[in-house]
Each structure stands twice: as C-alpha cells, then as structure tokens.
Amino acid sequence: MVNSRYSSLNRGELAVLVPELLLCGHLIDRSGMAHAIGAFGREGMTGVAIDEWRLASPIYTRRMRDALGITGDGVDAIFKGFQLDIGAPPQFMDFRYRVHDHDHGEFHLDHCGALADVEPMGEEYVVGMCHHIEDPTFDATALATNPYARVRPLHRPPRVPADRTPVCAWTVTIDRSQPPFEAPDDARALAGTHAATVELADIEIDGDGRHDYAGPLLNDLRFTDFSRSALIRMADEVCLQQHLLTLGFRRAVAERSDSAVALDITRKQFTGIAGITAERLRIALGLGDDAAALAKVLRLHPALNPAVYVDAEVSSETHGGERTVELRLGRDCGAVADGAWAALVDDTHLEALNSLARGVNPRFEVRVRDSTDTALTVEFGLTATPFREAGEVAITRFSTGAAFTFTDRGIPLPLTVL
Numbered sequence: 001m002v003n004s005r006y007s008s009l010n011r012g013e014l015a016v017l018v019p020e021l022l023l024c025g026h027l028i029d030r031s032g033m034a035h036a037i038g039a040f041g042r043e044g045m046t047g048v049a050i051d052e053w054r055l056a057s058p059i060y061t062r063r064m065r066d067a068l069g070i071t072g073d074g075v076d077a078i079f080k081g082f083q084l085d086i087g088a089p090p091q092f093m094d095f096r097y098r099v100h101d102h103d104h105g106e107f108h109l110d111h112c113g114a115l116a117d118v119e120p121m122g123e124e125y126v127v128g129m130c131h132h133i134e135d136p137t138f139d140a141t142a143l144a145t146n147p148y149a150r151v152r153p154l155h156r157p158p159r160v161p162a163d164r165t166p167v168c169a170w171t172v173t174i175d176r177s178q179p180p181f182e183a184p185d186d187a188r189a190l191a192g193t194h195a196a197t198v199e200l201a202d203i204e205i206d207g208d209g210r211h212d213y214a215g216p217l218l219n220d221l222r223f224t225d226f227s228r229s230a231l232i233r234m235a236d237e238v239c240l241q242q243h244l245l246t247l248g249f250r251r252a253v254a255e256r257s258d259s260a261v262a263l264d265i266t267r268k269q270f271t272g273i274a275g276i277t278a279e280r281l282r283i284a285l286g287l288g289d290d291a292a293a294l295a296k297v298l299r300l301h302p303a304l305n306p307a308v309y310v311d312a313e314v315s316s317e318t319h320g321g322e323r324t325v326e327l328r329l330g331r332d333c334g335a336v337a338d339g340a341w342a343a344l345v346d347d348t349h350l351e352a353l354n355s356l357a358r359g360v361n362p363r364f365e366v367r368v369r370d371s372t373d374t375a376l377t378v379e380f381g382l383t384a385t386p387f388r389e390a391g392e393v394a395i396t397r398f399s400t401g402a403a404f405t406f407t408d409r410g411i412p413l414p415l416t417v418l
Contacts, residue, residue: 194334278359
C-alpha cells in the first residue's frame with residue numbers, strides 16, 4: 001500500500017495540521033455555495049447543500065469510526081463522530097456536549113463560525129442553513145452510528161435577542177419505538193466511489209500518544225494527545241471527507257443543470273478553496289514563500305491526498321538559476337476515476353493550481369510541461385510581479401474561517417454521564 005504523504009511530518013506538525021484540514025474542509029462550502037446561488041438562487045443552493053452533506057457524511061463518518069476504533073451506537077459515539085467531521089471543525093464550530101445516558105444527550109454551540117458568516121446575509125439565509133439544511137443532514141450523519149437517532153432543536157437561529165448565546169441547542173434521542181431512519185434512494189450514489197472504499201494503512205500501535213478514540217467521550221479533542229500514526233490516518237481520512245463532499249456537491253449541481261455547468265461550478269469551487277487552504281497550511285506550519293515552501297504545501301494539500309487515492313508527484317529543480325517546482329498528476333487513480341478535484345485539472349484549466357500556488361506566494365505561475373492521456377506535468381515558477389487574487393479565492397475569504405486561529409484550551413476531560 002502507498003505510504004501517506006503525511007508521514008513526512010512529525011507528531012507536533014501533524015497535531016497542527018489535522019484541525020487545519022478539518023476547518024478547510026468546512027470552508028469548501030464557502031467556496032462552492034456562492035456559485036450555486038448564482039446558478040440556482042437561494043433555494044437551489046439550499047438544496048445543493050442538503051444533498052452534498054447527506055450523501056457524503058454517513059460514508060465518511062463510518063470510515064472515521066472504523067479507523068479510530070469508535071465503537072458503540074449510543075449518543076456518545078455519535079458525538080465522537082461530530083468531533084472528527086469537517087461539518088464541525090473544532091473551535092470554529094464550538095460544539096459543547098452533554099450525555100444523559102446511552103439514548104439521550106444534548107449539544108449546544110458556544111460559537112458558530114457558519115452563523116457568523118451567514119447572519120449578515122439576512123434571515124432567509126439563516127433559516128435556510130439552521131433549519132432547512134441542518135434538519136436532514138444532522139440525522140444523516142447520526143445514521144452512520146445509529147439509525148434510530150434523531151437530532152432535534154431546543155432553540156436555533158434566527159437569534160432572539162440578536163446576541164443570544166449559546167447560538168443554538170439540540171437534543172439527540174435514540175428511540176427504537178420509531179421506525180429507523182432510512183437513507184434516501186440516492187444515498188448509495190457515493191458508496192461505490194473510490195473515495196468511499198479506498199483502503200488506508202492501519203494505525204501502528206507503537207510510539208507515544210493515543211492510537212484510537214476508544215474509551216470515554218472527551219469534552220475536546222487535543223490532537224497533541226494522539227500518536228503520530230493515528231494523526232497520519234486522521235489527516236488522510238479528513239482529506240477523503242473533503243473529496244466525498246465535493247463529489248456530493250458536483251452530483252447535486254449536475255442534477256440541477258447539465259454536466260458542463262456542473263463542471264464549471266465545481267472548478268470554481270476548487271479554485272476558491274485551493275488558495276485559502278494553501279495559505280492556511282503555509283501559515284500554520286510556519287513555512288516561507290519560496291519554491292521549497294510550495295513543494296511542501298503541494299505534498300500536504302488535501303486536493304492531492306491521500307497518496308493512495310491521488311496520483312501526484314512533486315519535485316523541485318533548478319533551471320537556468322531559477323528554482324522551480326514540478327507537479328505530475330497521473331490519470332490512472334481513484335480521484336480521477338471518481339471525478340474528484342484531480343479530474344478537474346487539464347492543460348487548459350489550471351486556475352485551481354495557480355490559486356493553490358499563490359496561496360504560498362502571489363508571484364507563482366503554473367506552466368504546462370507535458371500533457372498526455374496518462375499524465376499532466378506542470379511547473380511552477382516565480383514572476384517579477386504578483387498576480388491579483390482570484391475572484392473565487394476572494395469569495396471564499398468572505399468567511400471568518402479564512403483568518404480563524406486555533407487556541408490551546410487545556411487538557412480535555414472525559415464527559416461523565418449525568
């Protein structure tokens with residue numbers, strides 16, 4: 001099995017990387033939904049968001065449960081899934097949990113970055129997100145742990161008064177007297193993709209730190225407490241979450257348009273999130289803005305991971321005194337077969353790669369070196385003057401998540417059953 005590209009990082013770097021990947025996965029919607037609104041209006045955008053999350057989240061939740069040894073079918077296991085979901089990145093979506101017993105629990109959000117992004121857009125958008133989108137998608141995510149689980153609001157936005165905290169509160173109840181929640185007919189749409197079924201290396205049971213998330217639910221996950229091997233697996237799984245969400249997005253858009261429009265909108269989504277993610281990775285890992293930094297960001301960028309799913313080779317060379325970075329994208333891989341991000345790049349569609357590189361340095365430009373049926377090879381070099389930020393990146397930067405910073409909140413404590 002192909003080794004993870006994240007195996008080049010030490011444990012401390014990985015502990016920084018994983019929450020970054022979770023947050024950047026969440027910001028995919030900030031990149032994509034603006035274009036969905038332009039194509040389908042507010043109600044159409046809401047439908048796209050519902051479809052992408054309910055198709056993707058049950059699949060990637062099951063994957064993460066299996067990877068980290070999360071067992072059981074109670075509300076505590078459901079909450080563990082939430083903590084490792086791009087739909088609820090830590091701190092930016094500040095979920096606080098309470099477990100009453102196996103079948104009953106609650107959570108509220110002390111801070112909701114998604115709401116901070118949407119409230120300025122008006123009440124209709126708030127209702128669309130906090131009511132129309134959340135109702136079916138919370139249940140779809142919980143389905144991966146227990147089909148009898150129901151997630152229902154105690155209160156939620158629009159906030160009355162306007163500064164009400166917590167911003168929302170929900171109950172989770174497992175009720176076997178009710179019929180089990182059944183996934184809709186199209187829920188299998190992503191189940192057969194390579195992103196859903198690809199096998200990753202097992203977590204190695206050696207070294208320091210936690211190797212799984214068995215045991216009690218914690219009030220927070222402190223990623224520095226996990227082993228290096230566990231963090232590598234988490235990082236690869238979170239990348240697959242992003243790919244699955246994008247595949248759901250592309251499918252939902254195609255159902256409301258045609259394949260050409262869906263391809264164009266998904267490319268714009270990729271361009272927007274590629275740049276913001278590259279910028280956040282560079283800053284989080286304390287990298288510079290030179291060719292070496294770009295090479296490292298390319299190797300770590302979720303669009304090009306995990307290695308067993310995306311055929312990507314990065315190298316750095318010197319030509320005529322100029323240091324360049326080369327990227328070879330192979331066509332015979334799961335990501336291209338699925339129609340994921342790697343499938344959106346060709347010799348005439350390089351916007352996402354330019355966006356990614358300019359998240360490291362706005363002077364980078366991508367040039368095609370070779371394009372065949374089996375691979376696309378490009379190189380990145382520095383120009384004399386910086387390029388303007390792409391409009392797709394500027395749209396994504398609208399989110400407060402683009403500049404969000406994580407803090408160390410101390411040692412996490414187990415949540416006791418009340």
